[in-house]
Amino acid sequence: MVRRIAASPSLPLLLVLVMVLAACGPTNPPPSPSPVAQAPSVPSVSPSASPSASASLVPSASPDPTPTALPTGPAPGIDGVIRPADLAFRTPLAVLIDDSMAARPQAGFNAAALVYQAPADGGEDRYMFVYQADEARNIGPVRSGRPFFLRWAAEYRPGLAHYGGDYMTRLQTIPQLKGKYLFDIDALAGSNTAFHRIKQRTAPHNAYTNTAALRKLALGRGMAATQAPGFGVRAYVDDAALANRPAKSTIKVPYPRGSADYTYDRANNRYLRSVAGKAQIDAGDNKRVTARNVVVMFMRKSIDPHSEPGHARIVLDQIGSGPALVFREGRVWKATWRKASDGEITGLFDAAGKEIPLVRGRTFFQVVPTGTKVTYKAATGT
Secondary structure, eight states: OOEEOOOOTTSSTTOOOOOOOOOOOOSSSSOOOOOSOOOOBOOOSBTTBOOSOBBSSOOOSSOOSSOOOOOSSOEEOTTSOEEOHHHHTBOOEEEEEEOSGGGOSOBOGGGOSEEEEEEOGGGOEEEEEEESSSOOSOBBOBOOBOHHHHHHHGGGOOEEEESOBOHHIIIIIHHHHBTTTBEEEETTTTOGGGOEEOTTSOTTSOEEBOHHHHHHHHHHTTOOSBOOTTOEEOOEEOOOOGGGSOSOOEEEEOOTTOOEEEEEETTTTEEEEEETTEEOEETTTTEEOEESEEEEEEEOEEEOTTOOTTOOOEEEOOSEEEEEEEEETTEEEEEEEEEOSTTSOOEEEOTTSOBOOEESSOEEEEEEETTOOOEEEOEEOO
């Protein structure tokens, strides 16, 4: 059952959460959690050995009718990493990012807790970086919003940073979500002081920002320091022992401007990311882009009949359910994604309807049209 966060009068204003923590020490790299309640053990991920990890959050498919108050000690953030409460429940920042050829290499991947990549109009795709505990000194290029990115952002109750948006984003989606699920940080609507242009690139591929500037502006204009009540949380597990990790695993997710490829790094229990056949380097820290989990979600793609003249805006059927692939620790689970409404978190479930936990750390959500051929070599998760 998915857990929900609710307000508590005994806590500081807006510091709210519902979750069950497990008392188990991670092996690599997350810090040890402060135990609150023991959750059920996760099934073995190796055919020859039992796992040492246990679920830190109880998965859910519906809101908990009797939420409990958030403990003030360490807790998992939106990426499952155990941190002090002021970081674990800090209001996230979601930033819309360009992925045209002129935008590469982008900055800000490795400080993000979550990364989304999805098709966009014009035969291109775009990213959304979601930050919470870690700071990014350089993020960009920042681009305009699209409705489907906003609905994923709404799951985390963030400040949303972007440079305007298409017709439906500006006139429908933002008005629907703003205040309840999002705090709007639009560079073209009074928030330009949190953004800057660089001289090395031409517009519109030269708009940048950073987490410090975004938080300063948003907090000064009324964004809450901690997440608004009602958000859902995912299930996470600690790292499997090295002996229980497969030796090799690869993933290839095709996009028009070059596939997103992943190679499993067994020793560090992470995936090394490449784009269009080349190792992807984060221009913000000059390090290889990495992921701890890779989730591929297949969604029906169509063209919005209400697109502005001269444009063919993408629509993704993200409310509902569809097939998915969950890659974790060199293994793959065939799954179903489910999202009930704008503000509900997208859950990942196995054939029996049980939520599939992720390992603690950065997750890349790769969204592709239904029917896309994703190729991979990976052991089967159990």
